[in-house]
Amino acid sequence: MIELKSQIQKIKLVTVLGAGAWGSALADLVKLNGYQVRLWSRRSELTLPKALEDTEIVVSAISMKGVQDVVSVVQSCPIAPQTILVTATKGLDPQTNTTPSQIWQNAFPHHPVVVLSGPNLSKEIQMQLPAATVVSSINHDAATVVQLVFSSHRFRVYTNPDPVGVELGGTLKNVIAIAAGVCDGLQLGTNAKAALVTRGLTEMVRIGTVLGAKTETFYGLSGLGDLLATCNSPLSRNYQVGYQLALGKTLDQIMTNLPGTAEGVNTCQVLMQIAQQQNISIPITEQVYRLLQGEVTPKQGLDELMLRDIKPEYHH
Structure with missing residues (x-):
């Protein structure tokens, strides 16, 4: 405990990589403390080594597509061995199917890596509205340090011992969010949306546990909360991607006008690869994938889900 206190007291400087809405919101939280x-961003005058x-x-x-490149550059910079690496990116690498924390940990095997994820819409955080999040690491002390650096009266931070689950919760829910947008865009009502989100959570648990996550993590802030x-x-x-597809816009039109990245579009493709390799049933993700590929209309995708074989809610 004494060692942990001295580690926290040593924290003076935090570097945030990525100056988009999310990176700026996280930087503000730390600054206020x-x-x-x-x-730092690619466009800033500040070099990465500096x-x-x-x-x-x-x-x-x-964003997910930039992680591998930035990690490679950071590897060539002299950073102290006790430096804590925090990843707040939600996505999967399309080449390797790995998560951002796995990419960081592979590159820095001796550094503590902490995952930060939760129901954190960056615009609301920038408006100083109350929110909560989860930090998770196999190194409990590192997670506790990050918890204390980010915690405030408007940002409540919990620790969790399941980094894989925390990270996957934030990643997998993006695909279900596209489906939820479709649901609202088609004006299908509250019953349909409740069913979709609940079955979506079941799908997240099914994929997540195969990938090494703990089931209970998905019922916490970084799973159900973020969903x-x-x-x-x-x-x-x-x-927004799902909502605008339901209104008849093309994916290209939507992506061109979208501020920032909709990680669920890429994640959906990676999940289809994983599901095929591991033989996992992911009917909602499959219909979202077919919709994004232009193989079905939003209405056809919905019909496919409603007409599936009837079955028990749970498999014992």
Whole structure:
């Protein structure tokens, strides 16, 4: 405990990689707690080696497609062995099917890696509305340090010992959020949406446990909590993709006008690869995939889900 206290007292500087809405929101939270913050992006004048100089915590809030490149550059920078690496990216690498934390941990096997994920719509956090999140690591002390650095009266941070589950909760729900957007765009009502989100959670658990996550994590903030936020908010980019597809727009049109990245589009493709390899049943994800590929209309995708063989709710 004494060692942990001294580790927390040593934290002076936090570097946030990614100056989009999410990275800026995280930087603001840390700044309000009195820490010095460096915010880096590809467009900033600050070089990456300079941004990482003397930092105690590195927070990665870049989109999935940029993670591998940024990790490679960070590897060539001199960072202290006790520097904590925090990943706040939600997605899966299409080449390797790995999560962002796995990419960071493979590159930095001796550094503590912490996952930060939860129902955290960045616009609401920037408006200083109350929110909660989860930080998780196999290194409990590192997670506790990150918890204390981010916690405030408007941002409540919980720790969790299942980093794989915490990370996958935030990643898998993006696909269900696209389906929820379709549901609202087609004006199918509250009953349909409740059924969709509930069965979506079942699907998340099914994939997540195969990939090594604990079931109970999906019923927490980083699973169910994030699912509810993303499936019910027009602020969610993934929800917007589904909603606008239901209104008849093409995926290209939507993606061109969308501010930021809708990670669920890429995640959906990776999940289909994993499901085929592992023989996992993911009917909602499958229909979202077919919709994104232009193989079905939103109405046809819904009909396919409703006309599936009837079965028990749970398999014992």
